[in-house]
Each structure stands twice: as structure tokens, then as C-alpha cells.
Amino acid sequence: MVAERAVIDLDDHERQPAAYDPGRFMPRSKVVVRLVAVFLVGAVLGGVGVNELRASQAERERAASVSLVALAASAGGGGLDVEGVLRLEGQLAVINTGPAPITVVAVVGQRPGAEVHGTGRSVVLRPGGTGWVEVKLRFECATAFGSEPLSVRLSVETADRQAREVTYPVALAGSVWHLNAERPCEYLAREGSARQQVDSPGS
Incomplete structure (x- = not known):
């Protein structure tokens, strides 16, 4: 009986699947939450800017009005x-x-x-x-x-x-x-x- 020759593949460590890193990928729900938060912040800042512009315009109209x-x-x-x-x-x-x-x-x-x-x-x-x-x-x-x-x-x-x-x-x-x-x-x-x-x- 011929004994089987053991073969060792030296490249096995490179072919092993990568370990799963739970912090590497962000769940889709968190991405959506962050996008919504960014949108809301932008909307708030934009609203503040519009309000300040309107207030400034109202002040100019008030200063220019004569009765x-x-x-x-x-x-x-x-x-x-x-x-x-x-x-x-x-x-x-x-x-x-x-x-x-x-x-x-x-x-x-x-x-x-x-x-x-x-x-x-x-x-x-x-x-x-x-x-x-x-x-x-x-x-x-x-x-x-x-x-x-x-x-x-x-x-x-x-x-x-x-x-x-x-x-x-x-x-x-x-x-x-x-x-x-x-x-x-x-x-x-x-x-x-x-x-x-x-x-x-x-x-």
C-alpha cells in the first residue's frame, strides 16, 4: 500500500476568508438617520438665514416709511x-x-x-x-x-x-x-x- 504524500500548501493563510468586522460597515438604518439629520440641520440653518433676511428687509422698509x-x-x-x-x-x-x-x-x-x-x-x-x-x-x-x-x-x-x-x-x-x-x-x-x-x- 502506497502511503499518501502529505502536501502542505504554504499559501493557505492568504486564501482564508477575511474576518468580519462589525464596525467596518454601517447599517443602512444608521445611514438614513444621519442623512435625515444633515438635511434637518441644513433646513434649520437655511430657515434662520431666510428669517434674518426678511427681518432685515422689514427693518429697512420700516425705516423708510413715512406717515x-x-x-x-x-x-x-x-x-x-x-x-x-x-x-x-x-x-x-x-x-x-x-x-x-x-x-x-x-x-x-x-x-x-x-x-x-x-x-x-x-x-x-x-x-x-x-x-x-x-x-x-x-x-x-x-x-x-x-x-x-x-x-x-x-x-x-x-x-x-x-x-x-x-x-x-x-x-x-x-x-x-x-x-x-x-x-x-x-x-x-x-x-x-x-x-x-x-x-x-x-x-
């Missing part, structure tokens, strides 16, 4: 000429109804029989605040105080230092300016009537 109310406040001094024109010094009350502070830089308004011009002195108004703008007034007694309001244009500077113009109708009939003009205008009317009587034939 106001203008009213005749006071009048006095001045004088009346023979042409029936009354000149007074007065104040225009301006109420800032907007959300941001504004500075009133100039005021001007004109229509047949009535004019108003600012003196050039600026007034700063906080939100909800009232300021008094000094103005010079020119009224023609015969036509100034009809029912038509005086359209006044106000040049203002917003909180972000932008120049804006706002127009507001200021009522003249029954206003403080009207009340201060009544007596001198009545005096002028009486004087005119007296002169007519003197100058009329057969008087």
Missing part, C-alpha cells in the same frame, strides 16, 4: 396791506404717525389766495410724536378761507437718511390761522366799504 398728519397750530404778528393781503407768522403741527423717527426739513404749500412756507428750521419727530414747524403765512382775505384745503408738501428725512416728500391737505376754514386772520380781514373789509361810500357819487 404723518399736519394741522394749523398757531398764528400771530405780521401785517395787512391795502391790497387785502395778510401776512402772519405761525406754526404747523406735524404728527408722526409712522413707525420710525423722521426729520421735517422743509414745508411749502400754495393755492390761489393762500401760501405757506417754512422758515428752514428742521424738526425731529419720534414715532407718535408731535412737532411744531415754524412757517410764514400769506393770505388774501377775499379768497383764502374757502372750503378747499391747502395742500402742503413736507420734505422729510427718514431714519435711514433717505429724502422723501409727503403731501398733506391742511384745512384752512375754521382753523387757528383763519381765526387769527378774521379780525384784520374784517377791518380791511370795513375800511374798503367806507372808502367806497366816500368815493361814490351823491354820497
Whole structure:
């Protein structure tokens, strides 16, 4: 009987299957969880960025917005000429109804029989605040105080230092300016009537 020759394969250690490493491969469920987490973080960061952008835009719009109310406040001094024109010094009350502070830089308004011009002195108004703008007034007694309001244009500077113009109708009939003009205008009317009587034939 022939004895079998033992054969030893020296390369056996290279052909052995690799040992399983449980940490080498990540289970699919963990991969999905991590991807979802990355997505959520990105969405949150993106949302924060969008919110900050919107807040910044809203702040710019707030700083640039202008809303106001203008009213005749006071009048006095001045004088009346023979042409029936009354000149007074007065104040225009301006109420800032907007959300941001504004500075009133100039005021001007004109229509047949009535004019108003600012003196050039600026007034700063906080939100909800009232300021008094000094103005010079020119009224023609015969036509100034009809029912038509005086359209006044106000040049203002917003909180972000932008120049804006706002127009507001200021009522003249029954206003403080009207009340201060009544007596001198009545005096002028009486004087005119007296002169007519003197100058009329057969008087």
C-alpha cells in the first residue's frame, strides 16, 4: 500500500476568508438617520438665514416709511396791506404717525389766495410724536378761507437718511390761522366799504 504524500500548501493563510468586522460597515438604518439629520440641520440653518433676511428687509422698509398728519397750530404778528393781503407768522403741527423717527426739513404749500412756507428750521419727530414747524403765512382775505384745503408738501428725512416728500391737505376754514386772520380781514373789509361810500357819487 502506497502511503499518501502529505502536501502542505504554504499559501493557505492568504486564501482564508477575511474576518468580519462589525464596525467596518454601517447599517443602512444608521445611514438614513444621519442623512435625515444633515438635511434637518441644513433646513434649520437655511430657515434662520431666510428669517434674518426678511427681518432685515422689514427693518429697512420700516425705516423708510413715512406717515404723518399736519394741522394749523398757531398764528400771530405780521401785517395787512391795502391790497387785502395778510401776512402772519405761525406754526404747523406735524404728527408722526409712522413707525420710525423722521426729520421735517422743509414745508411749502400754495393755492390761489393762500401760501405757506417754512422758515428752514428742521424738526425731529419720534414715532407718535408731535412737532411744531415754524412757517410764514400769506393770505388774501377775499379768497383764502374757502372750503378747499391747502395742500402742503413736507420734505422729510427718514431714519435711514433717505429724502422723501409727503403731501398733506391742511384745512384752512375754521382753523387757528383763519381765526387769527378774521379780525384784520374784517377791518380791511370795513375800511374798503367806507372808502367806497366816500368815493361814490351823491354820497
